[in-house]
Amino acid sequence: GIQVEQSPPDLILQEGANSTLRCNFSDSVNNLQWFHQNPWGQLINLFYIPSGTKQNGRLSATTVATERYSLLYISSSQTTDSGVYFCALADRGSTLGRLYFGRGTQLTVWP
Amino acid sequence: DTGVSQNPRHKITKRGQNVTFRCDPISEHNRLYWYRQTLGQGPEFLTYFQNEAQLEKSRLLSDRFSAERPKGSFSTLEIQRTEQGDSAMYLCASSFPPDQITDTQYFGPGTRLTVL
Numbered sequence: 001g002i003q004v005e006q007s008p009p010d011l012i013l014q015e016g017a018n019s020t021l022r023c024n025f026s027d028s029v030n031n032l033q034w035f036h037q038n039p040w041g042q043l044i045n046l047f048y049i050p051s052g053t054k055q056n057g058r059l060s061a062t063t064v065a066t067e068r069y070s071l072l073y074i075s076s077s078q079t080t081d082s083g084v085y086f087c088a089l090a091d092r093g094s095t096l097g098r099l100y101f102g103r104g105t106q107l108t109v110w111p
Numbered sequence: 112d113t114g115v116s117q118n119p120r121h122k123i124t125k126r127g128q129n130v131t132f133r134c135d136p137i138s139e140h141n142r143l144y145w146y147r148q149t150l151g152q153g154p155e156f157l158t159y160f161q162n163e164a165q166l167e168k169s170r171l172l173s174d175r176f177s178a179e180r181p182k183g184s185f186s187t188l189e190i191q192r193t194e195q196g197d198s199a200m201y202l203c204a205s206s207f208p209p210d211q212i213t214d215t216q217y218f219g220p221g222t223r224l225t226v227l
Contacts, residue, residue: 004153031214041200043154043218086153090214097142097206097214098167101153 002027002091006102013109021072021105023087031090038083077109115219123225131189132222136205143186144204193226
């Protein structure tokens with residue numbers, strides 16, 4: 001299956017700081033999603049972004065499919081941004097939508 | 112849109128017992144997925160339904176695991192003769208892709224299983 005690598009594994013920030021999370025993948029993809037997993041385990045959709053750039057408030061994401069990476073930007077971080085951020089992808093060779101997840105980036109934002 | 116729901120949210124069982132989890136997808140979503148997540152890892156795919164048909168199963172889904180989606184709406188995941196290694200968060204997701212490529216999956220809150 002497709003390999004997904006996320007970096008950094010852990011990130012600690014002061015409230016108000018900006019951050020960039022990276023997702024590298026090993027093959028062409030149909031589907032790329034970014035999720036935020038809150039402390040109760042709920043995966044919250046952030047972006048569906050197999051290519052291009054999207055923005056939603058303080059968050060934005062860019063995927064460069066030809067170079068096989070995606071970036072998630074968080075600006076002016078808040079304590080509520082804490083949690084684990086996952087990148088997940090579906091193999092371009094498959095139409096079935098099975099997602100392969102990275103191991104995530106654990107973000108901690110201190111007040 | 113009430114979101115994906117899962118029941119129970121927590122389950123504690125003794126080794127060797129059978130357990131069953133339920134997932135109710137978002138209304139009219141025809142695709143339904145089960146994933147398993149262990150501590151410190153990302154979710155791993157278990158199985159996938161399109162309507163009532165189970166179209167793909169992971170090698171992680173041993174013979175002790177069975178999943179059904181009898182009427183193409185809710186789904187159940189049963190684990191027989193549970194083992195301590197089955198302790199994990201079991202996540203359900205659903206989607207309604209408009210084409211063969213675009214497939215945004217929405218996840219439920221999960222069922223956390225602890226096998227003693």
